[in-house]
Amino acid sequence: MKNPVDNYWNLKLGAVKETLESNNFEAFIAQNAKEAKEIAINDIIPKLNIRSVSWGGSISFVSTGLFHELKDNTEIEVLNTFDTSLSNEDMMDLRRRSLLVDLFITGTNALTEAGQLVNLDMIGNRVAAMMWGPKNVIIIVGRNKICNNLEDAMIRVKNYAAPVNTMRLEKKTPCQKSGVCHDCNSPDRICNYWTIIEKSFFKKRIKVILVNEDLGF
Numbered sequence: 001m002k003n004p005v006d007n008y009w010n011l012k013l014g015a016v017k018e019t020l021e022s023n024n025f026e027a028f029i030a031q032n033a034k035e036a037k038e039i040a041i042n043d044i045i046p047k048l049n050i051r052s053v054s055w056g057g058s059i060s061f062v063s064t065g066l067f068h069e070l071k072d073n074t075e076i077e078v079l080n081t082f083d084t085s086l087s088n089e090d091m092m093d094l095r096r097r098s099l100l101v102d103l104f105i106t107g108t109n110a111l112t113e114a115g116q117l118v119n120l121d122m123i124g125n126r127v128a129a130m131m132w133g134p135k136n137v138i139i140i141v142g143r144n145k146i147c148n149n150l151e152d153a154m155i156r157v158k159n160y161a162a163p164v165n166t167m168r169l170e171k172k173t174p175c176q177k178s179g180v181c182h183d184c185n186s187p188d189r190i191c192n193y194w195t196i197i198e199k200s201f202f203k204k205r206i207k208v209i210l211v212n213e214d215l216g217f
Contacts, residue, residue, distance in 0.1 A: 009143055013210045016146060019115040026204040031212045036140055037064040039209055045103065048136050054079035054098035056126030058107035059168075060140045060216035066105065077101075081125075095125040099133035106130065106137070107216050109161045110153035111145050111208075117197040118153040120162060122190035130197060130206065137206045142215025150196065162191050164217045 001007060013029050020027040028043070030036035053076055061067055071080055079098050086094065098104065106126050110118040117139065121127045130137055147153040163175040171188040175181050181191070200206040 009212050012146065013143065013212055016111065016113060016115065017210060019113065020208050020210075023115040023198060024200040024203040025115065026200075026207040028207070028209045029212065030209055033064045033211060033213065033215060036209045036211045037066045037069060040064070040066055040105075040138055040140075041069060044138060044207055048103060050076055050102035050136070052077040052079065052101040053103045053105070054081055054094075054101045054129075054134075055104065056081070056098075056106035056129060058105070058126075058140065058216060060107035060142055060211070061105055063215050064140060064211075066140075070105075095123070098125065099129055101134050103136045103138065104129040104134035105140070107140050108145060109157040109217075110147050111141050112147050112149055112153050114149065115198070116150060116153070117195075117206075117208075118147075118150065118157060119193075119195050119197075120157045120191050121193040121195070124193040127193060127195040131195065135205070139206060139208045140211065140215065141208055142211045142213060144214040145216070154194075158191065161217045166190060168217070 017027040017029055028039050030039050053070055055061055055067065067082070071078055079094055079101060081091065081094055081098060108117045108119055112118065117130070119127050130139070147156055158181050162181060163179050166173045166176040171190060173186045173188050174184050
């Protein structure tokens, strides 16, 4: 067989897509980050008639180029929660307002083969919007986020995604230095809110783009 690795991942992503759809998510498969952006821009967003958009912290989202495609859009209201020029108070206000947009875009820390979205947040604005508020949600998921089951997903989040994100954000936590979770009490702790989303309600409100390459942490 030629390209057995490609064949493996095509089968894996196809199976996860079917599982997500059985859980009332709308699911898509992209072969790379660029195609994920094209699916969002050409296949998803035009059907939603959106007037406002925002996003949660996500390296996967930025990696697709979708952030740069949308951030200066003059035809819709853009609530840019990545704007580092804002004060902490203004940023928190923007995150609250983002719960009422027509479209919210983010990533996920892990996705199980049973179709569960598993996340661990510091503030909770990202997972809050995934669950309730915005009319539609797009979640971009690299194949590296797929885990066998819920236990593996939580191990991945706690022992890989969280420490790496503390390093990226330069948080003053023990795991930032050691790479190992210490279940700390640091003021900079980013592990505060676990969420597990098993199904999309309303049906197809949450749209998942599975990407056939590694994206994000």
